Amino acid sequence: MTSRHLAPGTKLVIATHNKGKLAEFRDLLRPYGIDIVSAAELGLPEPEETGTLYAENAAIKARAATTATGLPAISDDSGLAVDALDGAPGLFTADWAGNPRDFDAAMGRVNHELALRGITTTGARAHFVAALCVTWPDGDEAIFEGRVFGTLVWPPRGAAGFGYDPMFLPDGHQRTFGEMTATEKHGLPPEGQGLSHRARAFIGLAQTLLAKTA
Numbered sequence: 199m200t201s202r203h204l205a206p207g208t209k210l211v212i213a214t215h216n217k218g219k220l221a222e223f224r225d226l227l228r229p230y231g232i233d234i235v236s237a238a239e240l241g242l243p244e245p246e247e248t249g250t251l252y253a254e255n256a257a258i259k260a261r262a263a264t265t266a267t268g269l270p271a272i273s274d275d276s277g278l279a280v281d282a283l284d285g286a287p288g289l290f291t292a293d294w295a296g297n298p299r300d301f302d303a304a305m306g307r308v309n310h311e312l313a314l315r316g317i318t319t320t321g322a323r324a325h326f327v328a329a330l331c332v333t334w335p336d337g338d339e340a341i342f343e344g345r346v347f348g349t350l351v352w353p354p355r356g357a358a359g360f361g362y363d364p365m366f367l368p369d370g371h372q373r374t375f376g377e378m379t380a381t382e383k384h385g386l387p388p389e390g391q392g393l394s395h396r397a398r399a400f401i402g403l404a405q406t407l408l409a410k411t412a
């Protein structure tokens with residue numbers, strides 16, 4: 199585990215081309231006074247995600263950004279695992295949305311694959327996973343993981359968030375991630391203990407690497 203700190207004023211690359219994730223990281227990092235820029239904004243290419251684990255893909259993305267810029271980077275590799283689909287789409291969650299991304303089609307495919315197995319989508323068990331990787335210019339790196347369990351709903355509900363948010367209902371809640379504000383989806387202290395997979399992973403990262411300035 200690194201003892202390094204992302205000090206206020208540090209320039210940090212968010213190694214993503216996903217605008218929804220970037221918006222969440224901007225929000226999560228706002229209290230820490232860190233100057234962030236995304237890989238997409240820097241015009242960096244999207245590295246091939248050839249890993250067999252979320253943590254591996256996260257490391258590939260963060261290392262590519264640090265190598266290209268000489269700056270520390272944070273990446274996120276995440277996905278939705280549906281129990282009745284043996285964990286699919288899992289590592290292929292982004293791929294199910296095609297290129298360019300179409301998440302209505304991706305959610306439709308989840309619904310369709312469940313229907314093929316005779317399973318009702320509403321109530322089907324699922325969870326989101328996120329692995330965040332921080333890489334430093336000297337090659338040091340650290341991984342933080344988070345997950346959130348819940349059920350699917352069909353039809354999807356809500357227009358907030360991104361990706362598969364409108365079809366995911368976290369356990370203990372009445373509204374999908376698509377019906378929550380960003381703050382509710384994060385569910386961070388002092389109001390909550392961390393709700394989304396990304397926010398739960400971020401808590402570990404923040405405790406280890408960030409000093410609160412506001």
Ligand SMILES: O=c1nc[nH]c2c1ncn2[C@H]1C[C@H](O)[C@@H](COP(=O)(O)OP(=O)(O)OP(=O)(O)O)O1
Pocket residue numbers: 213214215216219244247259274275276277278291292295326359360361362363375394396
């Ligand atoms: O909170 C979430 N709410 C809804 N959907 C989500 C979430 N978190 C991940 N997801 C889905 C959509 C995303 O496309 C895929 C991850 O794929 P993943 O490769 O990690 O991200 P990506 O290709 O969209 O962006 P990038 O690799 O540039 O960071 O899982």
Ligand SMILES: [Mg+2]
Pocket residue numbers: 247292
């Ligand atoms: Mg990706």
